[in-house]
Amino acid sequence: MHKDLQEVLISEDKLQARIKQLGLEISSSYKGRCLTLVGVLKGCVLFLSDLLKNISIDTNVDFIMLSSYSGKQSTGVVRTILDLKQNIEGRDVLIVEDIVDSGLTMSYMLKNMTTRGPRSLEICTMLDKPSCRRVKVPIKYSGFVIPNKFVVGYGLDYNELYRNLPYIGVLKKSVIKVD
Ligand code: IMP
Ligand code: MG
Numbered sequence: 001m002h003k004d005l006q007e008v009l010i011s012e013d014k015l016q017a018r019i020k021q022l023g024l025e026i027s028s029s030y031k032g033r034c035l036t037l038v039g040v041l042k043g044c045v046l047f048l049s050d051l052l053k054n055i056s057i058d059t060n061v062d063f064i065m066l067s068s069y070s071g072k073q074s075t076g077v078v079r080t081i082l083d084l085k086q087n088i089e090g091r092d093v094l095i096v097e098d099i100v101d102s103g104l105t106m107s108y109m110l111k112n113m114t115t116r117g118p119r120s121l122e123i124c125t126m127l128d129k130p131s132c133r134r135v136k137v138p139i140k141y142s143g144f145v146i147p148n149k150f151v152v153g154y155g156l157d158y159n160e161l162y163r164n165l166p167y168i169g170v171l172k173k174s175v176i177k178v179d
Helices: 012-029 045-053 104-114
Strands: 005-010 035-041 059-070 073-082 092-100 120-128 141-145 168-171
Touching: 012 045, 012 120, 012 141, 035 045, 035 104, 045 059, 045 092, 059 104, 073 104, 092 104, 104 120
Parallel strands: 035 059, 035 092, 092 120, 120 141
Antiparallel strands: 005 168, 059 073
């Protein structure tokens, strides 16, 4: 375990097993269609790439980068920093996110993507932290429901660190800077 963590919340084995199941579920739901995964950078990268390997139907991938967080606190204001390259009109779009916390990011995403006229639009998140929800968002596929703890690893960062850990862990209080 990384020295800055107090515990491993979800092991690498558990993550991979759950992602395999999600891949099967998604492949069967969208059978006979072509799926467009929209990954929300940067947190989605590890989850999206492992999920993609477990999807057996035709799939294309695009990315969007948003900002709303700096450090540990959400500012509540979401902006698009990097937009999709593809036109998603008439496509079956599945948003791939690392974690749904307040729900503000996903709520912005749903509104933003809807204006582009996709055939269908759903959310797939690796982690769901329902205790922190400020706006309700419909999550179709969720890897794990987690308690109200600040987690890092497997794409998730704290000040741009720890994304490379192959598991999800909880940071030690002493590592988190209060500002
Ligand atoms: P929301 O808009 O509050 O739902 O937050 C969504 C974004 O905040 C996620 O995509 C993450 O990038 C970030 N975030 C929320 N909770 C955590 C956490 O526990 N660890 C790391 N990043 C988080
Ligand atoms: Mg994110």
